[in-house]
Amino acid sequence: MDINVKVKENLQIRPFYLFFIITSIQIGIGILGFPKIVYQEALQDSWISILFTFFYIVAVVIVMFMILNQYKNADIYGIQVDIFGKWIGKILGTIYILYFGITLFSILITYMEVVRISIFPSISNLALGGLLLCLVVYSVLGGIRVVVGVCTLFFLGTQWLFLLLIQPAMEVDFTHLQPMFVTPFPDLLEGAKVSSYTFMGFELLLVIYPFIKNKKKAKLPTFLAVSWSTITILLLTMLVIGYFSHNQILRREWALLGLFKIQNFTFIERFDYVVVTEWMLVIITNMILLMWAMTYGMKRLYNISQKTTLYLISIILLIACIFVDEHFQIQKVIDTSSQIGLWIVYVYPFFLLPIVLFKKRKQRKKEKKHAK
Numbered sequence: 001m002d003i004n005v006k007v008k009e010n011l012q013i014r015p016f017y018l019f020f021i022i023t024s025i026q027i028g029i030g031i032l033g034f035p036k037i038v039y040q041e042a043l044q045d046s047w048i049s050i051l052f053t054f055f056y057i058v059a060v061v062i063v064m065f066m067i068l069n070q071y072k073n074a075d076i077y078g079i080q081v082d083i084f085g086k087w088i089g090k091i092l093g094t095i096y097i098l099y100f101g102i103t104l105f106s107i108l109i110t111y112m113e114v115v116r117i118s119i120f121p122s123i124s125n126l127a128l129g130g131l132l133l134c135l136v137v138y139s140v141l142g143g144i145r146v147v148v149g150v151c152t153l154f155f156l157g158t159q160w161l162f163l164l165l166i167q168p169a170m171e172v173d174f175t176h177l178q179p180m181f182v183t184p185f186p187d188l189l190e191g192a193k194v195s196s197y198t199f200m201g202f203e204l205l206l207v208i209y210p211f212i213k214n215k216k217k218a219k220l221p222t223f224l225a226v227s228w229s230t231i232t233i234l235l236l237t238m239l240v241i242g243y244f245s246h247n248q249i250l251r252r253e254w255a256l257l258g259l260f261k262i263q264n265f266t267f268i269e270r271f272d273y274v275v276v277t278e279w280m281l282v283i284i285t286n287m288i289l290l291m292w293a294m295t296y297g298m299k300r301l302y303n304i305s306q307k308t309t310l311y312l313i314s315i316i317l318l319i320a321c322i323f324v325d326e327h328f329q330i331q332k333v334i335d336t337s338s339q340i341g342l343w344i345v346y347v348y349p350f351f352l353l354p355i356v357l358f359k360k361r362k363q364r365k366k367e368k369k370h371a372k
Helices: 017-026 034-068 076-084 086-118 125-140 144-170 185-194 202-211 219-243 246-251 255-260 271-302 306-323 327-346 348-371
Strands: none
Touching (some): 017 202, 017 271, 034 202, 034 219, 034 327, 034 348, 076 086, 076 202, 086 125, 086 271, 086 327, 125 144, 125 306, 144 219, 144 255, 144 271, 202 219, 202 271, 219 255, 271 306
């Protein structure tokens, strides 16, 4: 396989679309239950844990750009083959694909659980899973530009949901956020660690980078995207902590969803129904991006057409979601995705960077010798 990817001009995308891609994948289904998870570890100082996560992510993104800039137009699949050789590189690339698959599956089954509990208790996993996967297949078949277009439109089309939180925001009790700076440092770090699953998704930069038209301008939208996601998650978490009491937060599986129930108008009583339905646009973009990354990876590593991989993975996911419908099973899948992602997303780039720099430095020395 070629290390550097040759991308046709009609398939290239402008750098500012990275903002929509990364924010679309970071703000997903996990945000509904995130406030409770981080609050269990860091209590009212959860905002500090979120900031720790943000600064660490910025460091990871810088490392990712340093790795990518060592190559003309390579992605993570090609870089690993170049560094570790054909077989080990393909094995590591396959691990990335499996990670994307587990994450996609965790998003799918979590959203189906939210729908079952909130709106349709008796809906079949087969019917709902089939509907969602049909939308994913249809979008991915359109190619990378359609995928990016869907992410952009769905991002813009779902931001109005946060306006529904104005009423609970006006009723926040700021004493719930006090006293500040009392949580032990190890608990703050544990809060940052459990935040890793919600903030995952920016690693797609390593896959989609070759499709960026003007790579010199790719950094700004990437950092803006990570900042936007962090600010959104930070404000929503503080809103949940400020509105609900300690016991109320711990009792609610999806504390953020509970805030939407507070808002009501004369013409609609249960706004959480609207939110759960509209949130499908959010998780669809998550699934589309992950599915595209998997099909693209199979094409790069094993020369299997994206269409074949797309249909095969969709069938596997549809069958799997039938058997995983209990909460403890869903939580196990989420935990597995979180644990794998912790190493692949947050640790592995720091291991890969020095190896890439060493090899490239060695290659440059050889080229100078041959030039002489």
